[in-house]
Amino acid sequence: MLDIRKVRANFDEVKEKLSKRGEDLSDFDKFSGLDEKRRELIVKTEVLKAERNNVSQQIATMKRNKENADEVILRMREVGEEIKELDDELREVEEKLNYIMMRIPNIPHESVPFGDSEDDNVEIRTWGERPEFEFEAKPHWDLGTDLNILDFERAAKVTGSRFVFYRGLGARLERALINFMLDLHIDEHGYEEILPPYLANRESLTGTGQLPKFAEDLFHVEEEDFFLIPTSEVPVTNFHRDEILNGEQLPIAFTAYSANFRSEAGSAGRDTRGLIRQHQFNKVELVRLVKPEDSYAELEKLTGHAEKVLQLLKLPYRVLNMCTADLGFTAAKKYDIEVWIPTQNMYREISSCSNFEDFQARRAHIRYRSEAGAKPEYVHTLNGSGLAVGRTVAAILENYQQEDGSVIIPEVLRPYMGGKEVITK
RNA sequence: GGGGAAGUACUCAAGUGGCUCAAGAGGUGCCCCUGCUAAGGGCAUAGAUCGCGUAAGCGGUGCGAGGGUUCGAAUCCCUCCUUCUCCGCCA
DSSP, X not given: OOOHHHHHHTHHHHHHHHHTTTOOOTGGGGHHHHHHHHHHHHHHHHHHHHHHHHHHHHHHHHHHTTOOOHHHHHHHHHHHHHHHHHHHHHHHHHHHHHXXXXXXXXXXXTTSOOOSSGGGOEEEEEESOOOOOSSOOOOHHHHHHHTTSEEHHHHHHHTOTTOOEEOTHHHHHHHHHHHHHHHIIIIITOOEEEOOOSEEEHHHHHHHTOTTTTGGGSOEETTTTEEEOSSTHHHHHGGGTTEEEEGGGOXXXXXXXXXXXXXXXXXXXXXXXXXXXXXXXXXXXXXXXXXXGGHHHHHHHHHHHHHHHHHHHTOOEEEEEOOGGGSOSSOSEEEEEEEEEGGGTEEEEEEXXXXXXXXXXXXXXXXXXXXXXXXXXXXXXXXXXXXXXHHHHHHHXXXXXXXXXXXXXXXXXXXXXXXXXXXXX
């Protein structure tokens, strides 16, 4: 959510910046009228409430002195009615204002390239050597199925499309990756490990920005009004929701493994085969709560932590600075890390590293005091995948495949795989 | 799933409709006393948020959350949440 005072004071400038996202801003024009109406109603209602407070004291005194207060009470009854009407009107105006504010995306940072589509994302760097095969490389779903480590058919039977069974060394590879990533972030990068709930309530999803606008992307448990988390960003960022932190605690760095659940509404027909787009997938997430002045340096740091995983796995990748059209709702700036998928002859997203500035903190009420007694300020929140595990498995299978259909296990994972060096039939 | 109890500020805690627009204590901060420390004494302490105002400041909200009754609600009524506890069930 944007700062309502800043929007008020710099309406045209804010609107101009938001328009770069290519977002429909027709609702946004109603802001000024509603904001003014709101403050006008507040003034009116507060004058009456102040009067009511005073007169109620007078009535108390009169009653104590056994004086007749009927006339005053009658008058105050009318004032009470008037307050109720104004409060109702105020509530309506605030609901409308809130409706708009909760659906306005974040303002892009000045270092974000302008663009109309994903074609305008800017490649910042590439890393690693793409493998060259002397044979026809197989897609990871064929490799996984032939090696009997992935079973899409049975998952479709047991649950439905876009689910998978990992089996044998496949399951172990997934688990090895999770542990490898967590250990790296904990031991080398200084993160604290969190194992969060996989269901979150409406307030939490609103805090991180998935709600109210993107409900159709989520699985919903109606009975309890819980949502399956689409990323552990949700429970982990909301860990400190409605809290005022001590400035000395910052930066807070959490890493969390969780399963993630996405309805993938609207992506019918895309990536229908393989591990790239599943309704349920594993991910190790990085979350940082930082002081505002540090957040852009922190974004570089966080992105580096995610890249390190790919470097140690020796998987080729590139980093993109996402343009205004491809930023997502909540981010002020976002880097996507894309891993090389040989059979698709392209890089595919494996991590998204974002600085949300105070956009999520404002929604989730996460604040800090720079020193004891100082006024609370919003923290800046960041997160990034470190990494999406299923897509990492896809990348390993495809990049490390051999002519006979076996797959070499990256060296750093072997201690997590019982010392095995290769996955064969 | 069923039954009980509770939720008040940083902590503990009083408070059954108006001299409480939250008493008191602890803690914390500042000060006094003292050669130093302890003990003792004094003062301060509702954080947060919203609105008006150039500002000093003024006002609204606030007793787990949200509604309601009333001239007036921490207090009465309704719904919900959380914690503790007993019974049942369960990994």
